[in-house]
Amino acid sequence: RFSKSLGQNFLIDENIILKIIEGSEIKKDDFIIEVGPGIGTLTQYLAEAAKKVLAIEIDKKLIPVLDETLGSYSNVEIINSDVLDLDLKKMVLDKFCGEKVKVVANLPYYVTTPIIMKFLEEEVPVKDIVVMVQKEVADRIKAKPNTKDYGSLSVAVQYYCKPEIVTKVPKSVFIPNPNVESTVIRLKVLDNPQVEVIDRKVFHRVVRASFAKRRKTLLNSLSFSNLGLNKDQIKEILACCNIDPKRRGESLDIEEFAVLSNYISKIV
Numbered sequence: 380r381f382s383k384s385l386g387q388n389f390l391i392d393e394n395i396i397l398k399i400i401e402g403s404e405i406k407k408d409d410f411i412i413e414v415g416p417g418i419g420t421l422t423q424y425l426a427e428a429a430k431k432v433l434a435i436e437i438d439k440k441l442i443p444v445l446d447e448t449l450g451s452y453s454n455v456e457i458i459n460s461d462v463l464d465l466d467l468k469k470m471v472l473d474k475f476c477g478e479k480v481k482v483v484a485n486l487p488y489y490v491t492t493p494i495i496m497k498f499l500e501e502e503v504p505v506k507d508i509v510v511m512v513q514k515e516v517a518d519r520i521k522a523k524p525n526t527k528d529y530g531s532l533s534v535a536v537q538y539y540c541k542p543e544i545v546t547k548v549p550k551s552v553f554i555p556n557p558n559v560e561s562t563v564i565r566l567k568v569l570d571n572p573q574v575e576v577i578d579r580k581v582f583h584r585v586v587r588a589s590f591a592k593r594r595k596t597l598l599n600s601l602s603f604s605n606l607g608l609n610k611d612q613i614k615e616i617l618a619c620c621n622i623d624p625k626r627r628g629e630s631l632d633i634e635e636f637a638v639l640s641n642y643i644s645k646i647v
């Protein structure tokens with residue numbers, strides 16, 4: 380009955396649902412987007428707490444179930460679509476007059492990162508993202524430099540948000556049980572990104588290239604990347620940015636990535 384390929388692990392523990400609701404600090408005038416309502420368990424609590432809930436579910440088999448469980452809520456709208464196919468910025472403009480929304484969801488784990496990055500990169504007006512993710516993904520999102528979990532996902536998310544752990548979640552609160560532990564994480568979206576970046580695409584490319592080969596020095600990682608710059612050029616750029624070419628990507632903080640990518644943006 381459950382589609383493993385669609386990441387269907389349904390929440391069955393009210394305490395965890397209440398923790399998600401509490402962690403979302405929902406107010407009566409809040410607009411909510413829920414990705415993957417499933418059978419509507421969390422959606423009902425969101426509908427009680429907020430002004431309006433837009434629930435986006437990919438699985439058309441679940442739509443009649445949702446119509447049934449959520450039928451009595453006049454403030455819930457169900458959309459049958461892959462969230463990744465939607466123009467979310469336009470949707471928020473149409474449905475919520477462009478008001479900032481909160482995203483609250485127990486995310487399907489096979490597409491966690493693309494979903495989070497879609498909300499952030501497409502500049503959807505979002506205040507907060509409170510989501511259940513794999514524990515390992517939450518650890519990577521909030522990791523600091525020089526730790527094993529720090530990587531391009533940490534930098535990409537922290538560029539836009541301040542992450543906080545809401546609660547850890549055991550496997551036993553889902554049907555069926557997933558293979559991994561989970562964590563509810565809250566991403567408080569910053570009014571302005573943490574650092575000033577000339578070209579966001581170049582910033583993300585530089586970050587990804589810096590982490591691509593974790594044991595390599597920055598000099599090597601960046602010269603053998605798709606940035607199209609040779610070793611001498613990278614050497615010169617790193618010197619201008621006061622970054623030791625022997626350092627590794629994992630030691631750079633977000634400000635250093637910004638300085639480096641701004642310099643590279645002027646060349647590529």
Ligand code: SAM
Nearest residue numbers: 385388389390415416417436437461462485487
């Ligand atoms: N919210 C429910 C709960 O907490 O019990 C279900 C959560 S389940 C982990 C993830 C849900 O996301 C499933 O209902 C699945 O069908 C849906 N889903 C998977 N991929 C999706 C996508 N790309 N767009 C929208 N919904 C998706």
